[in-house]
Amino acid sequence: MQGYFYGWYLKCQSKDETIAFIVARHKNGKSETSSLQIITKDGAYNIDMPGKAFRKDRVNIFLGKNRFGRNGIRVNMDNPGMRIKAKLDFGSLTPIKYDIMGPFALIPFMECRHAVLSMRHSVNGKVSINGKKYAFENALGYWEGDSGKSFPKEYLWTQTFFGGGSVMLSVAHIPFGALNFTGIIGIVYYNQKEYRFATYLGAYIRELRDKKVRIKQGTMELEAGILEADAKALNAPVTGLMTRTIHESASCKAYYKFRVNGKTIFSFKTNRASFEYEYPY
Numbered sequence: 623m624q625g626y627f628y629g630w631y632l633k634c635q636s637k638d639e640t641i642a643f644i645v646a647r648h649k650n651g652k653s654e655t656s657s658l659q660i661i662t663k664d665g666a667y668n669i670d671m672p673g674k675a676f677r678k679d680r681v682n683i684f685l686g687k688n689r690f691g692r693n694g695i696r697v698n699m700d701n702p703g704m705r706i707k708a709k710l711d712f713g714s715l716t717p718i719k720y721d722i723m724g725p726f727a728l729i730p731f732m733e734c735r736h737a738v739l740s741m742r743h744s745v746n747g748k749v750s751i752n753g754k755k756y757a758f759e760n761a762l763g764y765w766e767g768d769s770g771k772s773f774p775k776e777y778l779w780t781q782t783f784f785g786g787g788s789v790m791l792s793v794a795h796i797p798f799g800a801l802n803f804t805g806i807i808g809i810v811y812y813n814q815k816e817y818r819f820a821t822y823l824g825a826y827i828r829e830l831r832d833k834k835v836r837i838k839q840g841t842m843e844l845e846a847g848i849l850e851a852d853a854k855a856l857n858a859p860v861t862g863l864m865t866r867t868i869h870e871s872a873s874c875k876a877y878y879k880f881r882v883n884g885k886t887i888f889s890f891k892t893n894r895a896s897f898e899y900e901y902p903y
Contacts, residue, residue, distance in 0.1 A: 625861035636761035650862035713744030787812035
């Protein structure tokens with residue numbers, strides 16, 4: 623297959639620390655590689671590996687002897703300038719009701735497909751990166767994935783935890799044959815109930831500028847915005863090659879508002895939001 627990538631994003635967050643592991647395989651022509659990127663509030667790290675190091679089964683991705691998946695993360699790597707050990711155990715996952723892509727999951731030529739594997743689960747364990755230790759005790763985790771040829775030309779993505787819930791929202795430029803449109807997918811998981819936003823359900827943008835977005839769908843409205851960014855550079859795919867630089871704040875100051883039938887269900891600010899804003903305005 624020409625120009626292809628597949629990867630998982632596994633975020634772990636305690637009261638004081640945030641670490642996301644991004645494990646991926648990328649292919650373009652005869653060139654096939656794999657990688658592990660790690661982002662914290664302190665920095666971003668990248669380890670390149672040969673394509674043959676990547677292996678996947680139903681519930682795990684393996685990079686050599688390193689494992690990422692349903693039960694947790696096990697990493698032991700000693701590369702030049704990058705020494706990492708991780709032993710993290712996951713509790714019961716919170717999957718969403720059905721594929722976040724909805725009917726678009728059936729379309730074969732999508733540039734990028736998204737998957738949400740768990741909105742919220744417990745995380746326990748320890749991580750060491752170049753000697754710095756991170757502890758996760760009764761912490762929280764989020765797990766999603768992407769696959770396709772390239773990341774969208776323009777997009778925003780955000781995820782955060784809050785009391786009793788978790789939010790994920792993505793807005794992106796979608797090429798669709800000779801046409802293009804702005805696609806929306808999002809989940810508000812709150813008090814064990816799922817509220818879904820999606821273009822295929824009638825969601826549309828009320829506002830998108832200045833690192834904030836407001837989405838409307840029927841009687842529901844969701845708003846999110848960056849208050850203080852803390853972005854670190856990450857690699858992203860372009861026709862399967864990791865040649866693009868994007869920027870993610872793994873743990874930044876942001877706000878979220880959710881209304882149903884004109885009633886505010888929640889409205890809060892947090893210092894621990896994850897956010898990517900790849901729009902020029």
